[in-house]
Amino acid sequence: MSPAEWANANASVNTNTMRAWAYKKRGTPPNVLSLTEAMKKPTLPSDSSVLVQVAYTALNPVGAYVMQLVPECLRAKGTQFVPEMDFSGTIVEVGPGVPSERELDVGTSVFGSVDVKAHVRQGAGALAEYVAVEADSVVKKPASASLEEVAGLGVAGATAISLLASTRLEKGMKVLLNGASGGIGHIMVQLVKNAVGPDGRVVAVCSGKNAAMVQELGADEVIDYTEHRSLPQYLTKRFLISRFDAIFDSYGSQDLWTHCPKYLRAGQPFVTVGPAISEPTPAAAFQAIKLMLLNKFWPRAWGGVPRPYVQPNCLANLGDMAELAGLVDEGKLKILTETYRFEDAQKAYDKLLSRRAAGKIVIEIREDSWANEKMM
Incomplete structure (x- = not known):
């Protein structure tokens, strides 16, 4: 035609x-x-x-x-x-x-x-x-x-590309990916697995009902966040000795960020879409912006999280x-x-x-x- x-x-x-x-x-x-x-x-x-x-x-x-x-x-x-x-x-x-x-x-x-x-x-x-x-x-x-x-x-694809480009992944690295089954997350699973290769390890966080889908996309392990009262506590218990080389958060969990030194190697980046907006109101949006600025710029000497906080343009x-x-x-x-x-x-x-x-x-x-x- x-x-x-x-x-x-x-x-x-x-x-x-x-x-x-x-x-x-x-x-x-x-x-x-x-x-x-x-x-x-x-x-x-x-x-x-x-x-x-x-x-x-x-x-x-x-x-x-x-x-x-x-x-x-x-x-x-x-x-x-x-x-x-x-x-x-x-x-x-x-x-x-x-x-x-x-x-x-x-x-x-x-x-x-x-x-x-x-x-x-x-x-x-x-x-x-x-x-x-x-x-x-x-x-x-x-x-x-x-x-x-x-x-x-x-938007979702460009965000995933920007998140991936914000750090240098190498073959064989171990990476944590939060929000792995969502619009951005399911793209990230594939991009990250391709970057770390078959010898690398992608640990994905999502609900159990989406676990099979995420594994099919390339995740080596899936953690069902609904099975744990505190995801950071569980990650600390599991990965304190063998910490991650990078963390990608496509959901925007503030709790995951504040506790990440316990399961993210020193000097390695926490790459995120930014703090999740709790509700679509001006006050909640202002709070998310405030958290982003504090996460990125609050000095470690004053209690800031001692890991690089990366929130790219998406x-x-x-x-x-x-x-x-x-x-x-x-x-x-x-x-x-x-x-x-x-x-x-x-x-x-x-x-x-x-x-x-x-x-x-x-x-x-x-x-x-x-x-x-x-x-x-």
Whole structure:
């Protein structure tokens, strides 16, 4: 099927409206988010941008936090805001300034992530039938994966890449990974195991119900945190003599950090996504920022934890997404998803905010969209 034939087969491409989940004021998803049946379809913001018909949108905790925490004074007035940044789909329009070497033609299957500034300030988001982004915000879909699988590679994948790049892992190292079954964690299991090799050891922490999944992804041992009253106490008992060479925390456990000298070798890094926000309120967000600063800068002489605290920048970018696509095509990375219908977005947010999801939560935008991937 040619691009022109595909466009003719998808009549909604030629309409000026789209279906989207949107909100106008700050609040929780059940209170402020609603399904809009005829929202204005976005147009190309620049000559170097593309318009994508969205097949799948992935949810991230940061999307829900933006919805609930960013004050109206920082948003464009009178704008309907579409949540979420990560998506996959098919290009339906290409700006004249997009370099031909990117091979981003009409009909090309891609995945990507909306720019943070455009998302927060202008309301651009991915939980809609269409999204317009700069060409540098998308990459071609790996041939070996589906649009459903790659939808969640943007923020979660870039975060995993950034966490891994924050320390130097070597073959044969022993690594602890907390939050191993989540959106970021299940990617980290695979990246870390590939880095330490068959002679290395990846000890993963998750609930027992996800243990088999995490082991299949590469973990050498799984610790079920629900079986222990205190995870740090258990880790101290098990690993005080033979401590870890690195710890990756994709959940954000403050308790795990404060006790880590008992099971993390001296001078070795504690790499984290940052302290978990206990609830989506400004006060809780401020407390998380305060903890991050204290963890990173509080002097050891005054009682600070005597281990390097590393919290990298985790924004999606072209280089990281291209690297992730390559890993998928090489068979080194598999993305696990739990998929919801477009109309069930509220249920998907309930699962996301429970912080008990396994893999990535994605939403199928249109059953008749280009998700069937008959044209690559």
